[in-house]
Amino acid sequence: MDIIKIVDYLKKILKTRQESVNEAITSDVKNFEEYKYLLGKLHGYNEIEQELTDLLKKQELHEDEQSNLTQTHS
Numbered sequence: 001m002d003i004i005k006i007v008d009y010l011k012k013i014l015k016t017r018q019e020s021v022n023e024a025i026t027s028d029v030k031n032f033e034e035y036k037y038l039l040g041k042l043h044g045y046n047e048i049e050q051e052l053t054d055l056l057k058k059q060e061l062h063e064d065e066q067s068n069l070t071q072t073h074s
């Protein structure tokens with residue numbers, strides 16, 4: 001399994017969890033502590049999503065560089 005498929009898979013999981021937390025925040029919060037806890041989870045999911053996006057961009061740049069090197073040496 002290549003990195004693009006792994007990142008896409010993880011981003012789908014994160015999206016599902018983000019939606020679940022968003023739903024809980026807007027409808028099921030019982031007190032302020034729970035609200036802060038859910039906001040923290042949502043922030044963590046957002047941070048992970050950004051890291052995965054950055055990783056994917058780095059991988060694409062690396063592949064482009066490798067492709068350019070291969071074409072230069074041909």
